[in-house]
Amino acid sequence: MDIDTNNKTSDDELDHMFDMDDSNVFRADNPWARAPVESLGASASDLAADSPLLLKLFYQHFFPMKPYFQWLNYDISPTPSRTFMNREFCFTLHDETYIRFQSYKTMDEFRQELARLCPAKIDLGAIYNIRPKDKSMVRPAAFIPVSKELVFDIDMTDYDEIRTCCSGGDVCTKCWEFMTVAMKIIDVALRDDFGFKHLLWVYSGRRGIHCWIGDERARKLNNEQRKAIVSYLEVIKGGTQQGRKVKLPNTLHPSLSRSYDIIGQHFPSIVFDSQDVLTEPDNWEKVLAIIPDDGVQASLRSEWEKSPTRDPSKKWEDLKDAIGSAIAAAPKKRQALEHVPRDIMFQYTYPRLDEKVSTNINHLLKSPFCVHPKTGRVCVPIPIETCEEFDPKSPPTIPMLAKELDEYDAKHPPSENEPKLQAWQKTSLRGHVEVFERFVKGILRDVAEKKKMESSKSLDF
Amino acid sequence: MFTQERTQTRKTRQMLASGARFTYDDEPYPTRLNFYRDPPALEISIEEFEQFALDRMQVLTALQTAQMRNLPPDQMDKAVGDAIRNQELRQWFLRAECALFRYRFEKESLKEQLEFLEKQNLTWKKVSDDDKRLLKDKLKASSPFKAQNVDDETFFEVDFERVCGLVGKRQVYIHAGKAFVPLADQVVLVLDEFRERLAQALEVTGRALPRMDEDNRLMPVLNNINKQYLGREFTTSAVAGEIQAQDVDALKIHMPLCMEHLHDELRREKHTKHGGRMQYGLFLKGIGLSLEQALIFWQTAFANKSPDEFNKQYAYNVRHSYGMEGKRTDYTPYSCKSIIMGSAPGVGDHHGCPFRHFSAPNLRAKLAAHQVDEFDTEDILGLVGAKHYQIACTRYYEVTRARMIGGSPDTLRGGSGSALASGQGAGSEFRVASQEQIEHPNQFFEQSYKLMQQHKSTAAGGAGANGDQDMEAAPLDPTVKGRYTYRKVGGPSSIVNHDMEM
Ligand code: SF4
Ligand SMILES: [Zn+2]
Numbered sequence: 001m002d003i004d005t006n007n008k009t010s011d012d013e014l015d016h017m018f019d020m021d022d023s024n025v026f027r028a029d030n031p032w033a034r035a036p037v038e039s040l041g042a043s044a045s046d047l048a049a050d051s052p053l054l055l056k057l058f059y060q061h062f063f064p065m066k067p068y069f070q071w072l073n074y075d076i077s078p079t080p081s082r083t084f085m086n087r088e089f090c091f092t093l094h095d096e097t098y099i100r101f102q103s104y105k106t107m108d109e110f111r112q113e114l115a116r117l118c119p120a121k122i123d124l125g126a127i128y129n130i131r132p133k134d135k136s137m138v139r140p141a142a143f144i145p146v147s148k149e150l151v152f153d154i155d156m157t158d159y160d161e162i163r164t165c166c167s168g169g170d171v172c173t174k175c176w177e178f179m180t181v182a183m184k185i186i187d188v189a190l191r192d193d194f195g196f197k198h199l200l201w202v203y204s205g206r207r208g209i210h211c212w213i214g215d216e217r218a219r220k221l222n223n224e225q226r227k228a229i230v231s232y233l234e235v236i237k238g239g240t241q242q243g244r245k246v247k248l249p250n251t252l253h254p255s256l257s258r259s260y261d262i263i264g265q266h267f268p269s270i271v272f273d274s275q276d277v278l279t280e281p282d283n284w285e286k287v288l289a290i291i292p293d294d295g296v297q298a299s300l301r302s303e304w305e306k307s308p309t310r311d312p313s314k315k316w317e318d319l320k321d322a323i324g325s326a327i328a329a330a331p332k333k334r335q336a337l338e339h340v341p342r343d344i345m346f347q348y349t350y351p352r353l354d355e356k357v358s359t360n361i362n363h364l365l366k367s368p369f370c371v372h373p374k375t376g377r378v379c380v381p382i383p384i385e386t387c388e389e390f391d392p393k394s395p396p397t398i399p400m401l402a403k404e405l406d407e408y409d410a411k412h413p414p415s416e417n418e419p420k421l422q423a424w425q426k427t428s429l430r431g432h433v434e435v436f437e438r439f440v441k442g443i444l445r446d447v448a449e450k451k452k453m454e455s456s457k458s459l460d461f
Numbered sequence: 462m463f464t465q466e467r468t469q470t471r472k473t474r475q476m477l478a479s480g481a482r483f484t485y486d487d488e489p490y491p492t493r494l495n496f497y498r499d500p501p502a503l504e505i506s507i508e509e510f511e512q513f514a515l516d517r518m519q520v521l522t523a524l525q526t527a528q529m530r531n532l533p534p535d536q537m538d539k540a541v542g543d544a545i546r547n548q549e550l551r552q553w554f555l556r557a558e559c560a561l562f563r564y565r566f567e568k569e570s571l572k573e574q575l576e577f578l579e580k581q582n583l584t585w586k587k588v589s590d591d592d593k594r595l596l597k598d599k600l601k602a603s604s605p606f607k608a609q610n611v612d613d614e615t616f617f618e619v620d621f622e623r624v625c626g627l628v629g630k631r632q633v634y635i636h637a638g639k640a641f642v643p644l645a646d647q648v649v650l651v652l653d654e655f656r657e658r659l660a661q662a663l664e665v666t667g668r669a670l671p672r673m674d675e676d677n678r679l680m681p682v683l684n685n686i687n688k689q690y691l692g693r694e695f696t697t698s699a700v701a702g703e704i705q706a707q708d709v710d711a712l713k714i715h716m717p718l719c720m721e722h723l724h725d726e727l728r729r730e731k732h733t734k735h736g737g738r739m740q741y742g743l744f745l746k747g748i749g750l751s752l753e754q755a756l757i758f759w760q761t762a763f764a765n766k767s768p769d770e771f772n773k774q775y776a777y778n779v780r781h782s783y784g785m786e787g788k789r790t791d792y793t794p795y796s797c798k799s800i801i802m803g804s805a806p807g808v809g810d811h812h813g814c815p816f817r818h819f820s821a822p823n824l825r826a827k828l829a830a831h832q833v834d835e836f837d838t839e840d841i842l843g844l845v846g847a848k849h850y851q852i853a854c855t856r857y858y859e860v861t862r863a864r865m866i867g868g869s870p871d872t873l874r875g876g877s878g879s880a881l882a883s884g885q886g887a888g889s890e891f892r893v894a895s896q897e898q899i900e901h902p903n904q905f906f907e908q909s910y911k912l913m914q915q916h917k918s919t920a921a922g923g924a925g926a927n928g929d930q931d932m933e934a935a936p937l938d939p940t941v942k943g944r945y946t947y948r949k950v951g952g953p954s955s956i957v958n959h960d961m962e963m
Contacts, residue, residue, distance in 0.1 A: 096773045158808040194621060195638030217638065221622065228625035232635075239806030239813060241722075241823045253631045254599040289822070352808055356735075 052094055052118040054398045055371060059114040061423035062378075062401055063369055064433045069107040071214070071440045072124075076448050080106050083147075088125030088132040090364050091117055100125070100364075101132040120373045123364035127219075145362040150196075150218040150226060153357040153365060154182045156207035162348055164275050164283065169374065171207045171392050174274035179209050181266045182351035183387045185259045186211065189233060193255055194218075198446070200439045201382040203395055205372025209382065210365060214443045216450075227359045235259075235350045243289040246343040246350070260342070263349045271348050272312035279312055281305070287319070290344055292336050296322045316341075368436065371398060380432035381439065401427045562655050566648055585617035585650060588641055596634065596641065603634035604643055615644040623653045704749045706758035712748070714865070715909040717854060717902045718815040718827060719800060720744050726811040731764045736804065736812035738775075740795055742782055747794035747903040752783040796901045797851050816841075816850040816857075831861055854899045862909055866916040 073084040089102040089110075098121075104110040114122075125132070126145035135143050156163070156171055156178065165174040183201055190196045190213060198214040221229070232255070238245045252260060271277045278284050284304060288297045300322050304315060320341050327334050357363050370379045376397040382390050396404070401424075408426035412418070424433055566574065593600065597611050621640040627633035627649055634641045642650060704712070713724055723741040727733045733741065738759075745755060756779055760771045777786055784791035795803070797814065806813040815824055821842060828838045837860045844853035899905050 096770070098773075161808065192637070193635045195636075224625055225622050228621075228629035231629040232631055236808070237805060238820075239808070239810045239818055241806075241811075241815070242818065242820045243822065244820065251602050254602050254634060255631065257602070355804070355807065 055118040055120070056115060057402070058371060058398050059111075059118065061405075062398070062427070062429055063114070064424060064429075064436060065107065065111055067433065067437045067440045068369065069110070070444065071436075074214075074216075074443065074447060076444050076451070080104075083127055086127045086129070086131050086146075088128065088362075088364075090123040090125060091119035092121035092123070093117060094120050096120075098123075101135050103132040105131075120371075122367040122370050124367045125364045126362045147219040148361050150213040150221055150229065151358055151363075151365045152186060152211040153204075153354040154179065154186075154209050154211075154351055155204070155354060158352040158354070162275065162277070162286075164277075164280070169207055173391060176390070176392055177266060177270055177274065178349070178351075179392075180388050180390070181262060181270075181349050183209060183211075183382065183384060184262050185351055186233060186353075187384050188258065188262075189255055192258075193232075194229065198439060198443050199384065200368065200436070201384055201387065202368045203377075203380055203382055203390070203392060204366065205370065205377050205379040205395075206375050207392075210368075210379075212365075212368070214439070216446065221361075223359060223361055226361065230353060230355050230358045233351075234353055234355065235346055236352050243286070244292070244343070244347070246346040248339065248343055248346065250339060259350065260345075263345050267345050267349050268313060272316070275348075277312070277348060278304075278315040279308075281308065284315070287344060290347065291319075291323070291340055293323075293326055293333065296326050296337070319344075378429065378432070380429075381435040383435045395432070396428050401429060404428055562652065566651060585619055585642075588616040588618050596636075599634050599636075600641060600643075603641070604632055604646070617642045617644075617647070617650065619650065624649050702749060703751060704745075704754065706750070706754045706761065709745065709750070709758060712906075712910075715906045715913070716744075717899065717905040718857065719813065720902055720906075722815055722827070723811050727762050731762065733762075734810050734812075735778075736806065736810050738778065739782065739792075740800060740812040742779065743792055743794040744902055744906075746783065746792075748906055752780065752785065755779055755783065794901070794903050797854070797899060800902070801850050814850055814854070816845050816853045821845075828857070831857075832864065833857070833860055851899050854905070858899060858905060858909070862912055865909075866912065 069084070070078075072087055073081050075081045075083070084107075085103060085105055087103060088100065089104070090098055090100045091102060092098040102113070104113065126148040128135075129142075129144045129146050130138065156175060157168075159175065159178050160167060163175050163178070166172055187199060187201070190199060190211075196213050196215045196218050200212040200214065202210045202212065204210055235248065235256070236245045237247075248256065276283055277287060281304075285301075288300060291297050291300075300319060303318060304310065310318075323337050323340055327337055357365060366379065368379055368381060371377070372379060376399075377395040378397070378401075380395045404427040405423055412426075424430060566577075588596075593611060593616060600611050600616065618639050618641055621628050621635050621638055624633060624640045624642055624646075627642065627646060628635060628640065633643075633646070709724070713721055716724065720741060723733065723737050726737070727741065742755065742759070745758065750758060756776060759775060759779055760766075760768065763771055763775065766774070780786045782792045800812070801814045801817045803813075806818055815827060819827065824842065824845065825838060828841060833841070837856070841853045841856050841860075844850075844856060
């Protein structure tokens with residue numbers, strides 16, 4: 001690492017940051033390199049996904065420690081910054097106990113702790129004014145969270161009342177479309193409206209997605225400002241007991257007009273095809289309940305009961321027509337009815353955010369590149385450009401990675417002049433880590449830029 | 462006050478004041494609009510201070526609750542600001558002061574507003590006419606009521622962080638991190654500036670009076686103000702005595718709809734999300750469920766969790782809410798206001814107030830399940846429609862309790878000549894039950910519970926002399942303002958922080 005004082009940080013140099021010589025990382029005993037997976041026992045695939053042994057191998061060889069550290073360090077210098085040292089880590093262990101307020105002075109210390117504890121889950125918390133480990137040494141009031149990425153958590157369980165293809169922890173490509181819409185809508189709003197640039201979408205490993213916004217401005221937001229952003233984005237309101245959950249004003253805010261366009265692209269496939277919203281009486285009753293007019297409800301109900309197999313897209317036209325004629329017959333109903341179809345579209349496709357996670361600076365969120373204990377899949381980043389193609393069943397599991405590594409090594413016997421690759425580079429994890437590296441690099445570029453500006457400013461004096 | 466430190470303090474203040482980029486005004490408070498550029502320099506006695514503080518708080522509280530009516534004289538501006546040392550109180554004070562400032566600002570004529578702004582050197586970047594033309598449709602769609610005529614309206618471009626209120630309500634156009642605020646909303650900008658300066662001024666004065674925390678003459682005063690104006694608190698009063706986990710089901714009949722709903726859903730789903738656990742858990746604590754019993758109650762309720770899972774995931778939270786973990790705040794049950802105004806239930810949540818958070822059909826169904834007849838149902842829904850949720854709840858109380866003891870709702874309104882009112886204690890108790898609006902779910906429970914006890918003892922034929930005496934120890938003490946305050950048992954008053962972090 002020689003980027004430092006000269007202030008000219010070209011892309012090339014940033015590129016180099018990711019292929020720093022890692023020999024010190026892997027000099028330690030590397031059972032993986034010597035022992036083929038089979039020698040671990042029967043085979044790696046027989047081990048439970050969250051077996052500590054498997055996780056140990058994962059943390060030692062597949063976890064992208066370098067870019068991970070660079071991310072949390074928020075600095076182009078490899079020296080640990082306060083941002084890294086004062087960050088709260090929380091580990092969930094295999095017996096499900098969790099240890100909060102952990103913090104580390106160096107990357108190595110963190111790495112060793114990972115290898116020692118093999119946590120089933122790593123959560124990231126806020127950056128505090130002092131090291132979280134020293135928390136008990138000060139008055140509670142003197143332990144203050146000062147910054148954290150703005151984060152979002154979208155979980156499929158919040159869609160259970162409108163989702164019919166799966167329930168609970170299951171997901172399939174049909175219901176995953178909810179997540180795709182969510183990513184598209186939230187991503188563009190955060191970039192265009194709020195001006196954030198460094199967004200990392202991450203698969204939560206099972207049935208949801210997370211978003212980390214690493215811009216300095218986002219990290220500095222206070223709770224009130226976070227709340228404002230969330231409520232700006234939020235459209236679905238009300239608990240289980242409330243039928244109509246969306247009531248938007250006649251004129252849509254420009255941000256919502258844009259969302260409405262995106263919704264339009266997905267509503268037919270979600271509502272007509274994958275979720276049977278208008279094919280099953282139980283489901284269409286929920287839609288009818290949203291319409292604040294008994295007459296319209298009754299006429300649609302009788303029509304659809306007569307021909308329940310009528311094409312869902314036709315039924316949707318019926319609904320719009322029925323509302324249109326109700327307004328024509330009694331113009332004073334316009335205010336109450338006109339935008340009901342639009343609001344139904346929002347209710348059935350607009351993202352549902354877990355508000356608490358975003359609005360509280362010290363809330364924990366599962367770190368990227370954890371391994372989900374139930375599915376065994378790695379929580380990999382999802383590139384926004386190709387988010388429509390993401391399949392929640394595609395991210396690798398540890399046994400899969402082990403197998404890929406074996407196959408790679410069998411095909412490429414070690415040779416002197418080949419560059420030494422890290423384990424993840426030989427597997428399908430590579431593509432995922434590269435998405436992550438792009439995110440980190442973008443942040444570091446901003447940091448370098450800022451340093452440069454500051455130093456040129458100080459030269460002016 | 463602080464006579465022994467008088468000169469010292471004044472010096473420190475001026476030093477700090479100038480050091481903190483406040484300029485000193487020759488004419489400290491020239492208009493009624495006061496931006497707190499400088500801490501007030503006058504000295505007051507403890508007694509004066511208490512009087513000022515209380516008066517000021519009264520103004521602010523009245524302002525908050527009475528939705529900005531006529532303002533009382535505002536001689537007190539100068540005295541209070543510099544005394545707020547306590548963190549939470551300071552936050553509250555800040556919010557309230559901002560509301561007051563806003564009110565005053567909006568009352569001033571446009572001319573005075575502009576004069577004031579000029580004087581304060583408040584300048585924001587204006588959006589150019591070209592940009593305005595380019596963004597016309599978007600600006601119009603963003604504030605449809607305020608800025609219809611985009612061409613004539615002036616827009617300012619500021620960081621979105623400065624106008625959180627507008628952002629949160631989606632009432633301003635934002636692009637690339639900048640908010641485009643119409644002149645019509647400038648009060649928001651002024652307010653933001655005001656808040657920032659006041660916060661800094663408080664900070665500075667806070668530091669200028671470093672020993673106030675320890676000043677034993679002042680702390681009781683502050684605590685007192687704190688108690689009187691930060692709302693009523695409710696702590697275990699346990700009319701029903703110490704409750705066992707297995708008693709809870711039987712006590713359901715005395716619960717208000719919000720708690721009954723949480724209870725039913727807990728039994729049905731064998732689980733409750735965080736918001737529900739807090740709302741219901743603290744309520745149960747309030748009716749006399751000990752920590753030990755609470756742990757039993759929740760563990761049995763979460764029947765699908767193994768004892769091990771329960772201990773790891775939930776026991777901490779239960780202990781926490783009893784003040785046995787973490788910050789050791791002894792959490793108090795939520796009042797109706799905080800339930801109604803608090804975070805609305807999201808998908809899968811069951812907390813909240815049914816009168817506020819249920820759709821009309823669902824509320825109707827709930828009422829029907831409690832045999833509320835059509836007439837009363839319409840009455841209640843009418844109140845809900847007018848946003849009088851607590852009055853609706855009070856009405857629900859009257860209707861259902863009357864049936865419970867076999868009378869008419871009027872009996873509960875203190876009607877004379879009723880058979881029920883014949884017992885001495887009963888008569889007065891019924892009046893308490895009726896005139897008071899439901900302010901707190903625990904109040905609902907207690908009233909209902911005691912009503913039932915009384916009814917039983919009067920029905921048993923005057924044999925309840927002992928019981929009556931017990932019951933006369935009303936849990937509700939009227940305060941000077943004629944409101945009810947709930948006695949706090951033990952511990953210093955604490956401002957509840959509902960955020961449990963996990
Ligand atoms: S008014 Fe209060 S007691 Fe009644 S249901 Fe609502 S929150 Fe509960
Ligand atoms: Zn599915």
